[in-house]
Amino acid sequence: MSTSRLRQVAILGATGSIGTSALDVIARHPQQMRASVLAAGSNVDALLALCQQHRPDHAAIADPALFSRLRDGLNDAGLATQAHAGHAAIDALAASDHADTVIAAIVGAAGLSSTLAAARAGKRLLLANKESLVLAGELLTREAATAGAEIIPIDSEHNAIFQCLRSRDARLEAGVRRIILTASGGPFRGRSRAELEAVTVAQAVAHPKWSMGPKISVDSATLMNKGLEVIEAHHLFNVPGSRIDVLVHPQSLVHSLVEFIDGSTLAQLGLPDMRTTLAVGLGWPQRIESGVGGLDLLSQGRLDFEAPDMDAFPCLRLAWQAMEAGGSAPAILNAANEVAVSAFLQGRIGFLSIPALVEHTLSTLPYVAADTLDALLAADAQARHITETAIVRLPNV
Incomplete structure (x- = not known):
């Protein structure tokens, strides 16, 4: 620089x-x-x-x-x-x-x-x-x-893809076959849907790898954050959902991968510290000191990967559906999730009510074209109202 x-x-x-x-x-x-x-x-x-x-x-x-x-x-x-x-x-x-x-x-x-x-x-x-x-x-x-x-x-997953591509060009014509987002799995990885019934706010915000705000931490616990990242990747790198995959990687050391048409797969690895991605953004195309140490793979021991559990964590499925639907559907998804997460953090609803409320709002509000900001903000406002109304009608609220 x-x-x-x-x-x-x-x-x-x-x-x-x-x-x-x-x-x-x-x-x-x-x-x-x-x-x-x-x-x-x-x-x-x-x-x-x-x-x-x-x-x-x-x-x-x-x-x-x-x-x-x-x-x-x-x-x-x-x-x-x-x-x-x-x-x-x-x-x-x-x-x-x-x-x-x-x-x-x-x-x-x-x-x-x-x-x-x-x-x-x-x-x-x-x-x-x-x-x-x-x-x-x-x-x-x-x-x-x-x-x-x-x-x-500068979120870790998309920054990793950006680094592997050295750009935001993920077209097939550029030789990219697919991009693979990794997910830590959050604090409840491996739990069944039934085991999530009694999850507390304190448990949901205690992320095993990242230090984040309460809203983002809950999104990580429900895997909604990964669903939002799938939608982001679709827009950032101009790729259809059919060329985006998600893998659960609990060590959070491989931040994402890019598979190319020649069979090569590039991955970006590093310690889970946002200062790395910020340094990439601030210094790009040069590398600058971030304050983050290097990755000692010998001390880490092993890297594990598994498929996400869409039954226990339906938010990821809902996000994929919203992306495929297009138009205002992602805005509706996001708004409903924000209201539901806020209610959970306030102790007004249970953990499993978050995806239930999001699905209710997605199925209630018709989708419109996403061609103007006013239309998107109107869909956002309507989705918030529908979700809040549904919360009030829940038992024990």
Whole structure:
């Protein structure tokens, strides 16, 4: 990477696990890059602490009611960082000249508008927000191509595929036969459907390999995260579902594989640490230090692979069906899942009610074309209402 100009990085979702990992990598390369914009949802205290440490030019909080706390906190700390509030402000910062690189790590549908704003502005977009591709994959990739934006996925599986391809070109004409996503299996790998009936919130968020937020951890436990990743891969690499496979790999060392038409299969391996994929995105096409150690295969001992259990974890099946249906179906799937996971985390429903509610909403709401953002957001809102109504009607709620 050239050292003649500092890479200016906006981190959307700065106080989350991906945001803090990104800041760790950036801080290792002060001559090459800096965090110029930090944005968070509602955790003002954590955002202020990050501002004191990294001194960005701009800081934004999504909740407008917290603007004064952010502004006053920055002033009290003697920082020159400018305060902003609201999703529109975050969108504007993502598209502004204050950053040439945007890390999109806001969880959920809330991250869609800022991700699109960065793509339309032609940024290098380090994409961790699954929902941007699940809800609006066709729209996002089209806007990015039109504006010359460079999308580099930084979740481990798609980043692994990106590294194996050295691009996002997975066409048959490019010699790619299929891509294979790996899944850790989550904390309940090997359990039967009946054994999942009494799963607690604490058990579901205790991922065996990754340190993630509660929503993503539950998605890992239900395998919905892998279902969303199948949909993402379809859009990111422009491949049909028939050329995407999933393998459960509990060691989480092989992050994904690409099989080529000559019989070669390339895999990307590494320790389960998001700083590796962030370093790939920040430094690409060069390699930069991430703070992550190398992989000692001798100490790991063995690598296991098995097929996913679609009966115990039907969310993966539902996601595949939504992808095949196309249109607004993935948006409906995602919205229903967000509402159901939130209800589970609040103790309002049981673990197995998550896929049941998603399936109910998918079968209730008709699918429409996904040609405009308004249509997708309308489907998202309708799906949330249907799912919430179904939760209220569940026994013992």
